[in-house]
């Protein structure tokens with residue numbers, strides 16, 4: 001497994017540089033495909049990347065944006081990743097992008113999953129994925145010890161799976177490992193010494209112990225203190 005590790009002088013420079021890289025990759029993808037998909041994480045780290053990316057000069061009307069994973073909570077919740085996207089990414093020029101939801105208020109995740117996945121299928125493979133990582137080595141909602149982790153790591157996994165895990169405050173829904181790993185361009189965004197050590201500690205571990213390893217091959221990891 002090989003990935004590139006890029007270290008930045010500070011978080012602001014990382015956010016601007018990474019946003020520009022993603023914008024360039026979307027432009028390149030749009031030069032040969034009419035519609036391209038960009039998957040991004042929620043959580044606390046990506047907000048500043050979204051703040052720059054949303055202003056990028058590209059044909060956003062050809063881009064479908066989706067989350068790598070979502071907490072199964074309505075958009076009114078502070079915990080909703082969709083809410084973060086609506087506030088910080090799907091604004092400015094990026095307002096013209098399409099949005100493919102990972103949440104529905106029509107019932108529990110298990111009941112809504114097939115419909116949500118069918119809307120995502122036509123946009124695969126993802127042109128670009130941005131991922132976060134937790135200090136427990138989870139990425140998206142692929143948590144160590146999660147109830148359906150084995151299924152989500154399988155090469156034949158469906159597009160989406162619900163996930164419950166000791167490390168997750170609420171039920172989740174997540175793109176599975178083959179969908180994330182199958183993206184044409186992969187970026188992982190991590191801040192701070194603890195996550196850097198976690199990434200180093202993941203070396204040699206199985207994806208079951210360190211789910212980040214399921215998506216790292218050919219990825220670029222972006223790090224700042």
Ligand SMILES: O=C(O)[C@H](O)[C@@H](O)[C@H](O)[C@H](O)COP(=O)(O)O
Nearest residue numbers: 041042043044045132133139140
């Ligand atoms: O919904 C989520 O929580 C995520 O998509 C998750 O995988 C996140 O990227 C990591 O937990 C890192 O989160 P932070 O950026 O908040 O540390």
